[in-house]
Amino acid sequence: MIRRLSQARERGIPEATVARLPLYLRALNGMSERGLATVSSEDLAVAAGVNSAKLRKDLSHLGSYGTRGVGYDVEYLIYQISRELGLTQDWAIAIVGVGNLGRALANYGGFVSRGFRVAALLDADPAVVGDRIAGLNVEHIDELEAVIRRRGVSIVVLATPAAAAQQVADRVIAAGITSILNFAPVVLSVPEGVDIRKVDLSIELQILAFHEQRKTDRMTGGAAMAEEWPEAVDL
Amino acid sequence: MIRRLSQARERGIPEATVARLPLYLRALNGMSERGLATVSSEDLAVAAGVNSAKLRKDLSHLGSYGTRGVGYDVEYLIYQISRELGLTQDWAIAIVGVGNLGRALANYGGFVSRGFRVAALLDADPAVVGDRIAGLNVEHIDELEAVIRRRGVSIVVLATPAAAAQQVADRVIAAGITSILNFAPVVLSVPEGVDIRKVDLSIELQILAFHEQRKTDRMTGGAAMAEEWPEAVDL
DNA sequence: GTCCCTTTGTGAACCGGTGCACAAAGTGAT
């Protein structure tokens, strides 16, 4: 039996798997709190809302951490997933843009819970600079590069207006940041090697609207909608 | 019952395409504002941050709305995509949970811009019920079913604490809602036919952390991390 | 040890989506 390297994982975890690991982690934490010692792939899959075969394959990418006939040790699996995701270290994040959304993010408990720490809040508006939000002083955007350096920020969250996002992105990237979570409704162009993830509230709603429309269309039998322009439309 | 429309679109638009249509729409709106009359698939693809072949295939699912040698008529395409997404009608949405996030969502301009209208805000906390936010009165969660009926709400946004989300979801579904946008960090279980979309802020951060860790690992050459448990870990 | 039961880990088929590359279709010039 030839065991490759230490485990079956030669550092090539599929993107789809990575996206689900936080889900498993959350389910496992709930089980840990309820005192469960072990869990089967079936039970964990149900808790995470996925297919059990998929869960097993996902976990197999991390290594062979289960015991046949028994299941997975909850605490051990929490540790392994946390380590894989990099949550055993402390990540300092900066939030740029302290509007309604920025404030919500700053106060959002879910960040702090697992390895993330809001280390800085920045804004361009002099009216909010100096405000104290979630225990932090809002600093002026001019301080961006200095703050990133000083606080060891490695992930930046953009909650600015759309018009400012690209400009801020350019600056944080120039300052050495390579991971950005973007809430502004724009397509950012960034150099190779920089990871951008995008959360777009209105796009999610539009997707829902599409499906909702189809459902109601089907119920009213109104399959035949106008294909052409309506009579009067202002161009 | 043979349903088939005039064009090549027999009502089977791939999910991946649907998810990109809002992106195209946003890019097209920008072009419309700048006065562009037509746009090539190449230019639109760049603006939306996708491959041009993919864009053409996506649009071909809606119908044959381009002109070879010329491109697409901006206004016409805006209209067609809007109609396909169901944005030519007005969608009343209710936001349940008026914490930091709920407030941010209520004030978020991006919703109103395209077919969506925040028609109700609800919360369980008597301290916030009655508050006026974004021009709306916050109503008590007891009124949920009545408000949904009275205002013609068809999409519900959940911005409640995790513990309350499933319960609220059950109620809105019982009230006839079939489209839910969930911001609470829980896996909701819902009956067949109900569409759930989930936005999870901390999961996005965890995915970024994973990639960030790999980048820094690679730079420091630290490929050999401990596979086993650390010496002292509290179970 | 042997038998039976449970559950993992994975080979292999399948499926949706991507992107290349090109024929078809249109424009404009001459």
Place this chain on the structure above:
DNA sequence: ATCACTTTGTGCACCGGTTCACAAAGGGAC
């Protein structure tokens, strides 16, 4: 009308990811 040029729409090969289904592995009883 013809030619040169542009750009769409799509056939096809490819790829990552999902799911099925089962052999392999472990536990527990006797």
